[in-house]
Amino acid sequence: MKFCSECGKPVVHRVPEGDNLPRHICEHCDIIHYQNPKLVVGCLPVWNEQVLLCKRAIEPSYGLWTLPAGFMENQETLEQAALRESREEANANLEIENIYSIISLPHINQIYVLYRAKLLDLDFYAGSESLEVQLFNEDEIPWEQLAFKTIKKTLKHFFADRKQGHFSVHNSVVSERNRLGQQTD
Amino acid sequence: MKFCSECGKPVVHRVPEGDNLPRHICEHCDIIHYQNPKLVVGCLPVWNEQVLLCKRAIEPSYGLWTLPAGFMENQETLEQAALRESREEANANLEIENIYSIISLPHINQIYVLYRAKLLDLDFYAGSESLEVQLFNEDEIPWEQLAFKTIKKTLKHFFADRKQGHFSVHNSVVSERNRLGQQTD
Numbered sequence: 001m002k003f004c005s006e007c008g009k010p011v012v013h014r015v016p017e018g019d020n021l022p023r024h025i026c027e028h029c030d031i032i033h034y035q036n037p038k039l040v041v042g043c044l045p046v047w048n049e050q051v052l053l054c055k056r057a058i059e060p061s062y063g064l065w066t067l068p069a070g071f072m073e074n075q076e077t078l079e080q081a082a083l084r085e086s087r088e089e090a091n092a093n094l095e096i097e098n099i100y101s102i103i104s105l106p107h108i109n110q111i112y113v114l115y116r117a118k119l120l121d122l123d124f125y126a127g128s129e130s131l132e133v134q135l136f137n138e139d140e141i142p143w144e145q146l147a148f149k150t151i152k153k154t155l156k157h158f159f160a161d162r163k164q165g166h167f168s169v170h171n172s173v174v175s176e177r178n179r180l181g182q183q184t185d
Numbered sequence: 186m187k188f189c190s191e192c193g194k195p196v197v198h199r200v201p202e203g204d205n206l207p208r209h210i211c212e213h214c215d216i217i218h219y220q221n222p223k224l225v226v227g228c229l230p231v232w233n234e235q236v237l238l239c240k241r242a243i244e245p246s247y248g249l250w251t252l253p254a255g256f257m258e259n260q261e262t263l264e265q266a267a268l269r270e271s272r273e274e275a276n277a278n279l280e281i282e283n284i285y286s287i288i289s290l291p292h293i294n295q296i297y298v299l300y301r302a303k304l305l306d307l308d309f310y311a312g313s314e315s316l317e318v319q320l321f322n323e324d325e326i327p328w329e330q331l332a333f334k335t336i337k338k339t340l341k342h343f344f345a346d347r348k349q350g351h352f353s354v355h356n357s358v359v360s361e362r363n364r365l366g367q368q369t370d
Contacts (some may be wrong), residue, residue, distance in 0.1 A: 001190040005218070008188030008195070018313065021258065033190070037257055038221045039296060072222050073206065077289035077358050078296060099287060099356040102298075104262035111224060111263060113287075128203065169354040171284040173262050 004029055037109040040150075041081040042069020044100060044158055045092050047119040050135040051155070053142075054089050057131045061147035061179055067114060067154065068092065070129075082115045090133040093120040101154040102171045105178055112150045116158070116167060148178045189214055222294040225335075226266040227254020228302040229285060229343055230277050230309075235320035236340070237304060238327075239274050242316045246332035246364055252299060252339065253277065255314075267300045275318040278305040286339040287356045290363055297335045301343070301352060333363045 004011050004026035011024040016032055024033040044067055045052035053065040068089040072081040079096050086092045094117040103112040126133045136142075138159050146152045153172065161167045189196050189211035196209040201217055209218040229252055230237035238250040253274040257266040264281050271277045279302040288297040311318045321327070323344050331337045338357065346352045 003188055003190050003193035005186040005188055005190045005196075008193045010193070011190075034256065035259055036223045037259055039224065071219065072296075074220055074222055074294040075291050076222075077291050077360075078287070078356070079289070079358075080291070099354065102263070102284060102287075104264070106260050106262050106265070109259040111257075169284065171263070173264075175262075 001033055001035070004031070005033065006031065035109075037111055039072040039078075039081070040069055040110050040112045041072045041078055041085060041114070042067050042112075043082045043086045043092075043094055043096070043115050043117040044154060045086060045090070045094055045117050045119045046097075047122070047135055050137055051141075051158070052090060052092060052119060052124065052133060052135055054126070054130040055132040055134070056129065056147055057126070058129050061181075063131065064145050064147035064181060065142050066147040066151050069112065069114060078113055079115065082113070082117070086117070087127075089127045089130050090124045091127055092124040092133070094118065095120055098167065099169055100167065101150075101157060102169070103150045103153065104173045105150070105175070106173070107175060108178065110178075112154075114150075114154050144181055146180050149174045149180055150178055152180060186218055186220070189216070190218065191216065220294075222296055224257040224263075224266070225254050225295050225297045226257045226263055226270060226299070227252050227297075228267045228271045228277070228279055228281070228300050229339060230271060230275070230279055230302050230304045231282075232304040232307070232320055235322055236326075236343070237275060237277060237309065237318060237320055239311070239315040240317040240319070241314065241332055242311070243314050246366075248316065249330050249332035249366060250327050251332040251336050254297065254299060263298055264300065267298070267302070271302070272312075274312045274315050275309050276312055277309040277318075279303065280305055283352065284354055285352065286335075286342060287354070288335045288338065289358045290335070290360070291358070292360060293363065295363075297339075299335075299339050329366055331365050334359045334365055335363055337365060
């Protein structure tokens with residue numbers, strides 16, 4: 001941030017009185033422009049024994065597989081964001097089951113929140129951000145072609161929990177590069 | 186947002202190609218300035234049968250009681266944010282137990298994430314944003330003097346779960362005014 005978004009004058013970068021971190025401050029408007037982490041919200045869609053993955057049609061990680069998820073918008077709830085992203089990326093009709101995986105990524109100022117969700121029908125198809133959308137059994141998951149560590153971690157939890165017959169809520173941290181693998185084709 | 190934070194020129198407000206919501210766009214820099222919900226993160230500190238509340242020394246809800254919580258910063262994890270806010274507001278030494286209450290507030294673009302945490306000692310004292318910090322048994326909770334619905338909801342869940350001997354993770358929505366009550370003194 002170089003300029004005040006309210007008045008267009010240059011901002012200064014210093015620690016405000018009573019604070020302990022440098023902020024972008026507009027001395028003309030007398031306002032502090034805080035910067036905060038963003039939420040990436042989505043679903044783990046389940047159909048019987050299978051889960052739904054999307055092959056990314058956009059960077060980063062073009063051509064790799066992921067769960068439907070994206071940046072949360074203002075004026076929506078976490079569940080609404082999760083369902084919206086699943087519709088946008090996979091045209092999937094889902095029913096939320098429970099919040100499932102909450103992952104902090106402090107190095108890129110993101111928090112992932114992923115829900116377990118029941119796929120209600122097989123009428124899904126790729127949205128504009130996906131090349132393909134496909135159901136996978138556990139032994140078919142393209143582990144080496146997953147887009148992000150957050151997704152790999154969540155799928156590992158899911159299959160382990162399913163074996164144990166109990167889904168708990170997983171809260172964890174990915175503190176280094178989230179992107180996985182390289183496109184091979 | 187009226188001006189681009191990168192170049193200081195006026196932004197326009199329209200739906201970008203391929204999008205479905207109006208955004209603040211700088212046609213000079215060719216960038217879209219997205220606006221996203223903010224995370225409010227904190228703890229529910231527990232000492233034996235008691236919970237720790239802070240009497241607010243700042244608006245909104247000056248003089249009303251709350252759990253230690255505040256806006257998450259960049260470059261921290263949810264747990265680090267929860268512990269930092271508890272230190273800042275109550276100088277409380279805590280050990281995180283588990284993620285507990287996750288609440289969407291779509292009307293004010295906030296998401297609360299509150300952790301159950303064990304108070305490690307009684308050396309707590311009010312930080313600059315608190316007038317007082319105090320331990321309460323369930324029957325002493327100042328229900329009519331709580332600052333926010335999110336806090337009341339989380340405390341209700343906590344005491345109900347404790348009676349049942351099992352703490353689950355609660356994910357809910359507060360879709361109207363979060364502030365509770367009025368200061369009476």
